[in-house]
Amino acid sequence: MSRVTLSHGDGGAFSAQLVQNLFLRYLWNPYLEHLSDATILPTPNRALAVTTDSFVVQPVFFPGGDIGKLSVCGTINDLTAGGARPMYLTAAFILEEGFLLSQLEQIVASMAQTAKECDVAVVAGDTKVVPRGQADGIYINTTGIGQVYRGLKLSPREIQPGDAIIVSGTLGDHGIAVLSEREGLAFETQVKSDCAPLSSLLSAVEDLFPAVRWLRDPTRGGAAASLNELAQAAGADIILQERHIPIRPQVKAASDMLGLDPLTLANEGKMLFVVQKDSAADLLNMLQAHPLGADAVIIGTVASGSGEVLMKTEAGGTRLVEMPAGIPVPRIC
Amino acid sequence: MSRVTLSHGDGGAFSAQLVQNLFLRYLWNPYLEHLSDATILPTPNRALAVTTDSFVVQPVFFPGGDIGKLSVCGTINDLTAGGARPMYLTAAFILEEGFLLSQLEQIVASMAQTAKECDVAVVAGDTKVVPRGQADGIYINTTGIGQVYRGLKLSPREIQPGDAIIVSGTLGDHGIAVLSEREGLAFETQVKSDCAPLSSLLSAVEDLFPAVRWLRDPTRGGAAASLNELAQAAGADIILQERHIPIRPQVKAASDMLGLDPLTLANEGKMLFVVQKDSAADLLNMLQAHPLGADAVIIGTVASGSGEVLMKTEAGGTRLVEMPAGIPVPRIC
Numbered sequence: 243m244s245r246v247t248l249s250h251g252d253g254g255a256f257s258a259q260l261v262q263n264l265f266l267r268y269l270w271n272p273y274l275e276h277l278s279d280a281t282i283l284p285t286p287n288r289a290l291a292v293t294t295d296s297f298v299v300q301p302v303f304f305p306g307g308d309i310g311k312l313s314v315c316g317t318i319n320d321l322t323a324g325g326a327r328p329m330y331l332t333a334a335f336i337l338e339e340g341f342l343l344s345q346l347e348q349i350v351a352s353m354a355q356t357a358k359e360c361d362v363a364v365v366a367g368d369t370k371v372v373p374r375g376q377a378d379g380i381y382i383n384t385t386g387i388g389q390v391y392r393g394l395k396l397s398p399r400e401i402q403p404g405d406a407i408i409v410s411g412t413l414g415d416h417g418i419a420v421l422s423e424r425e426g427l428a429f430e431t432q433v434k435s436d437c438a439p440l441s442s443l444l445s446a447v448e449d450l451f452p453a454v455r456w457l458r459d460p461t462r463g464g465a466a467a468s469l470n471e472l473a474q475a476a477g478a479d480i481i482l483q484e485r486h487i488p489i490r491p492q493v494k495a496a497s498d499m500l501g502l503d504p505l506t507l508a509n510e511g512k513m514l515f516v517v518q519k520d521s522a523a524d525l526l527n528m529l530q531a532h533p534l535g536a537d538a539v540i541i542g543t544v545a546s547g548s549g550e551v552l553m554k555t556e557a558g559g560t561r562l563v564e565m566p567a568g569i570p571v572p573r574i575c
Numbered sequence: 576m577s578r579v580t581l582s583h584g585d586g587g588a589f590s591a592q593l594v595q596n597l598f599l600r601y602l603w604n605p606y607l608e609h610l611s612d613a614t615i616l617p618t619p620n621r622a623l624a625v626t627t628d629s630f631v632v633q634p635v636f637f638p639g640g641d642i643g644k645l646s647v648c649g650t651i652n653d654l655t656a657g658g659a660r661p662m663y664l665t666a667a668f669i670l671e672e673g674f675l676l677s678q679l680e681q682i683v684a685s686m687a688q689t690a691k692e693c694d695v696a697v698v699a700g701d702t703k704v705v706p707r708g709q710a711d712g713i714y715i716n717t718t719g720i721g722q723v724y725r726g727l728k729l730s731p732r733e734i735q736p737g738d739a740i741i742v743s744g745t746l747g748d749h750g751i752a753v754l755s756e757r758e759g760l761a762f763e764t765q766v767k768s769d770c771a772p773l774s775s776l777l778s779a780v781e782d783l784f785p786a787v788r789w790l791r792d793p794t795r796g797g798a799a800a801s802l803n804e805l806a807q808a809a810g811a812d813i814i815l816q817e818r819h820i821p822i823r824p825q826v827k828a829a830s831d832m833l834g835l836d837p838l839t840l841a842n843e844g845k846m847l848f849v850v851q852k853d854s855a856a857d858l859l860n861m862l863q864a865h866p867l868g869a870d871a872v873i874i875g876t877v878a879s880g881s882g883e884v885l886m887k888t889e890a891g892g893t894r895l896v897e898m899p900a901g902i903p904v905p906r907i908c
Contacts, residue, residue, distance in 0.1 A: 248905045253795025253841075255900035276730065279791065280624040280657025282723055291613040294665035294718055295701045298709075324613025332627035334716050336669070339905075366718075368628045373905055376631075378709040383667050385627055385699075385718035390615055397609065458612060462586025508586075567588035572581045572672075572706055 246341040251371025260369060264347055268354035269333070271363040281365045283330060288389040291326030293317055296383040300573040302345065304423040306415075306435030307510070309382055310349035314356040315510055316575060317386035318439040319459040323513065325396045326388030328360055328441050333384055334368040338377040349380065360439045362386075391444075393451040398475035400455040405544040406522035407480060408515040410443060410529055411436065411537040412488040413465055417507025418496045420574055427499075431492045438511030443535055447528045453521035458514045461575055463566050466505040468514055469551045470565040479547025482563065484555045486541045506566040508574045516544065579674040584704025593702060597680055601687035602666070604696040614698045616663060621722040624659030626650055629716045633906040635678065637756040639748075639768030640843070642715055643682035647689040648843055649908060650719035651772040652792040656846065658729045659721030661693055661774050666717055667701040671710040682713065693772045695719075724777075726784040731808035733788040738877040739855035740813060741848040743776060743862055744769065744870040745821040746798055750840025751829045753907055760832075764825045771844030776868055780861045786854035791847045794908055796899050799838040801847055802884045803898040812880025815896065817888045819874050839899040841907045849877065 249256040266274060273281050297313040307315075314331065321328040333353065337346070357364055419435040421427070440459065447454070460468040473480045489497075489504045497504045511534065517525045522540055529535030551563040582589040599607060606614050630646040640648075647664065654661040666686065670679070690697055752768040754760070773792065780787070793801040806813045822830075822837045830837045844867065850858045855873055862868030884896040 249900065251795075251905065252899070253800055255898050257795075258898075278657055278729075279653040280626040280659055280719070280721065282657065282659075283623040283625060285622050286619060289618050290616040290720075292616060292663065292665060292699050292720065293613040294667045294699045294716070296667045296669050296703045296716060298669060298703045298705050320612040324611055324615065326613055326615075330625065332625060332718050334627045334629045334718075336629050336631060336714055366625050366627045368716075370629045370631045370714075371905060372631050372711065372714075375708070376711040376906075377714075378705065381669055381703075381710075381714070383627070383629060383701075383716035383718075385665050385667075385716075386613070387623075387625065387720070388613065396611075462584075462590075467586055506587075565588050565591075566585070567582065571585065572704060573709075 269364045273365045291324040291388040293320040294385040307437035310352035313382040317384040321388035323457045325394040328388045330387040332366040336381040339374045407542040410513045410535045414493045414504035414507035416510040436511035453518040456516040464506040474549040479545045482542035482553045602697045606698045624657040624721040626653040627718040640770035643685035646715040650717040654721035658727040661721045663720040665699040669714040672707045740875040743868045747826045747837035747840035749843040769844035786851040789849040797839040807882045812878045815875035815886045
């Protein structure tokens with residue numbers, strides 16, 4: 243049997259085979275030993291962070307990653323942005339009848355590898371199969387549980403005029419990688435998704451935690467959405483310097499061609515930091531010393547204001563960076 | 576706007592509106608105040624139980640419930656079966672473009688009501704929208720976190736020959752309710768799904784916890800799958816008494832007509848208990864005193880053996896109750 247059948251999702255013998263021969267082969271850990279209705283985990287000694295995300299990216303495989311890697315990175319990055327060390331994930335699959343088992347295996351292997359890199363255990367799972375035509379191959383939900391770091395106090399209310407805004411690397415890579423793969427666009431240089439788990443990037447800057455006021459991984463809606471949410475919640479303006487915003491030339495070219503603003507494109511391996519002015523240089527150095535922060539840069543500052551995101555353009559003007567509304571880029575994550 | 580559009584899922588302004596005007600209107604609690612990437616929860620003082628499930632039931636509304644109620648009950652019941660008191664849920668929606676917002680509202684209201692009844696907070700959420708034809712209306716993932724009860728030691732290894740097997744009520748109601756609604760079958764009396772959250776049923780029998788050895792809510796694959804898993808894991812036989820198995824006459828009639836065994840049909844508001852022989856009568860009394868356990872009954876016993884489920888038939892014979900394999904009843908939960 244090389245394809246997913248409805249009986250893989252009915253809770254009977256075929257479901258059990260799929261769990262044993264595929265999911266547990268890659269994702270086994272002691273917590274899964276009993277395969278009970280609920281998995282029992284040790285009593286945590288810190289506050290918990292919890293986040294959930296479904297992944298419906300299309301295509302399922304794209305330059306730089308696949309839906310499996312993405313589903314682990316996305317949830318790890320949300321926990322990281324919440325100021326927590328990721329510990330546990332759950333993974334729930336909605337499979338379309340007929341999906342190739344070999345592709346499912348690749349995806350699960352990719353999840354397992356990413357989770358292992360981050361020392362995160364997949365502690366519970368679920369599989370549902372829907373008849374052909376009622377899904378598009380595979381959808382994955384991952385829910386994450388982490389332990390909140392000591393010494394981090396993250397909130398839009400913590401930010402102050404003068405704080406620096408740092409991004410850990412180039413913007414828009416994931417959006418362009420997925421779009422160009424989906425639309426069959428060929429650029430001179432292939433753009434790869436930045437899909438990566440950022441938990442180690444945050445733990446690398448632990449010494450500076452008291453100076454870090456806010457974190458966000460700018461996924462759907464891109465940096466434009468994240469920074470607008472911050473500005474509104476903080477009741478402060480954010481002033482970006484266009485010339486400092488890191489965008490790969492091929493991402494810029496593709497965005498121009500497609501009529502898209504890279505600031506509104508999804509990223510899956512980038513973190514935005516708001517940091518106290520005096521610690522900005524130190525944070526930048528620490529980030530740049532980490533493989534996932536090599537291109538980190540200060541892109542702007544917080545200013546008193548009414549909650550707008552403004553961009554000082556290279557031409558010397560100022561433009562409003564709006565909250566993106568109604569962007570027709572479905573299934574980017 | 577009366578239908579879900581792609582922009583409700585793009586992380587921008589329409590997504591934010593959907594969250595504010597619909598999800599938060601019904602599901603708000605203090606944990607959701609910041610709407611951050613991850614929700615911060617207090618440090619638990621017990622071991623955690625975690626479970627995840629996606630719900631793809633078709634039709635979305637059925638006699639006795641809907642996908643919203645089901646998605647909360649299913650996860651609460653898995654935590655309960657894990658010996659835990661449910662505390663938090665996450666809710667992630669995959670919506671098909673064009674799905675009626677009024678139906679989404681009914682579903683979310685139904686989730687909110689069920690969660691409230693159980694004193695469970697929905698602490699994180701996610702919405703994705705896929706283009707028309709890439710899902711069937713709505714799929715919901717709920718992941719649950721609970722605190723493990725003291726004094727319960729649940730494991731197939733705990734069960735002993737002579738232990739009693741109790742079911743909290745009639746079997747097969749959910750399966751028949753959904754199938755008959757889906758297929759447009761009309762029976763003399765409408766069969767309602769038993770969809771109900773069982774957390775209060777377990778807390779009602781707390782005094783007997785040391786005598787309770789195993790719990791399971793028999794959903795997909797029904798009691799036949801749950802009891803076969805138990806028998807295999809325990810390396811013991813389970814002997815059922817057909818005349819004691821509670822099945823509503825209309826469920827029996829519908830099952831006969833459809834050629835289905837009620838033991839293999841899904842339940843969504845029933846719990847199987849294995850309890851020490853001497854405490855079986857007390858457990859039965861306590862269950863029967865609870866509205867969700869009024870029809871509780873002892874249906875069998877554990878016997879030494881090689882891991883089979885056997886049924887003493889009303890005709891006086893013995894038949895093997897097999898692990899269901901390849902049942903073509905997709906999207907029952």
